[in-house]
């Protein structure tokens with residue numbers, strides 16, 4: 431392997447022996463983006479009784495089978511207030527969307543198809559049996575398992591969990607991700623940021639990735655390239671026993687790249703890998719107690735791409751989610767040269783095309799410091815090691831950017 435570790439092998443080692451975080455109950459209103467720990471079954475039948483799907487008149491279809499039929503109104507049935515009586519032959523009840531279909535009625539005449547004349551309701555459009563009625567249990571029946579686990583709870587899942595009358599849901603505890611930036615040159619974004627500083631962006635990008643995955647980031651700030659300060663900052667972060675500690679920068683081989691030595695001295699069982707990928711070659715991975723430590727490279731694009739490829743699957747595994755192939759097929763929009771021994775993740779514009787795979791066109795400059803191209807990209811083109819030169823139109827695989 432020329433001393434370069436393949437991406438899959440590195441990921442397998444990061445995920446080795448992982449167990450999902452314990453389950454806890456959270457109120458439904460706080461469950462967005464959390465991962466369901468146990469399947470959810472409906473606690474009720476929806477709708478719990480037959481209801482009208484329209485504003486109109488509840489009646490017996492047999493009484494309204496022909497245009498011109500006249501019916502006698504005997505009451506009203508708005509949503510939430512059922513009509514207490516029974517609809518008999520030639521009778522009708524004014525009903526509104528969501529109102530309970532009164533006993534005796536089997537259909538609803540649309541308001542627009544009715545005319546009220548001399549206290550009578552005249553049918554202007556013949557009614558089919560069952561018309562505009564939502565039968566009991568149309569959506570779901572009590573006991574039906576509508577949300578399997580594990581599943582990340584988005585808008586749709588939250589809504590149906592609430593509809594099934596779950597006021598609290600069992601979810602995985604949010605993994606905690608401590609994030610520590612390293613580097614003398616760095617300063618947090620602020621009005622008074624020194625002119626000579628580099629604004630520390632990686633912490634914010636990695637925190638966003640963690641939140642999107644359903645984890646809880648903890649910002650441990652910026653530490654100088656000083657062995658003692660770095661050791662103190664890492665020890666303080668580890669003392670909180672986060673599920674993951676991410677260090678940013680200082681991962682390479684220069685004299686100021688101290689993270690590796692410091693982690694080793696703090697009892698971290700550590701691997702330092704050169705991964706066969708670009709961007710993001712240097713990557714540290716270690717463990718201490720229940721904490722997994724990811725040492726990401728400092729170059730901003732390398733940091734975020736490594737975050738997508740290693741931190742994201744790690745968080746998914748901690749949340750009990752199965753591994754997923756994040757790539758999909760696409761077509762190349764411009765020629766690409768032969769690749770070397772590293773797998774490239776190439777920033778590219780993405781154009782959707784009806785009836786054809788999306789078109790991915792690489793940006794000409796791929797410097798791993800350039801967040802501007804990452805921000806403008808729709809995807810990363812995944813080029814295998816030693817891929818031959820490819821012409822525009824060639825089938826490729828892409829990783830859509832979140």
Ligand SMILES: Nc1nc2c(c(=O)[nH]1)N[C@H]1C(S)=C(S)[C@@H](COP(=O)(O)OP(=O)(O)OC[C@H]3O[C@@H](n4cnc5c(N)ncnc54)[C@H](O)[C@@H]3O)O[C@H]1N2
Nearest residue numbers: 611628630631632678679680681682687711727728729732
């Ligand atoms: N002689 C070698 N030099 C380098 C190698 C190598 O193999 N041999 N690898 C290169 C590659 S590839 C990468 S990637 C970088 C990784 O460097 P480090 O992880 O040590 O990162 P730093 O040196 O600390 O910083 C690199 C670059 O990124 C900026 N940076 C750092 N942290 C942040 C942050 N939180 N937010 C924004 N920008 C950040 C930093 O200012 C530097 O410009 O090493 C190459 N060198």
Ligand code: MOO
Nearest residue numbers: 709710711732798
């Ligand atoms: O791997 Mo470095 O990330 O190429 O810049």
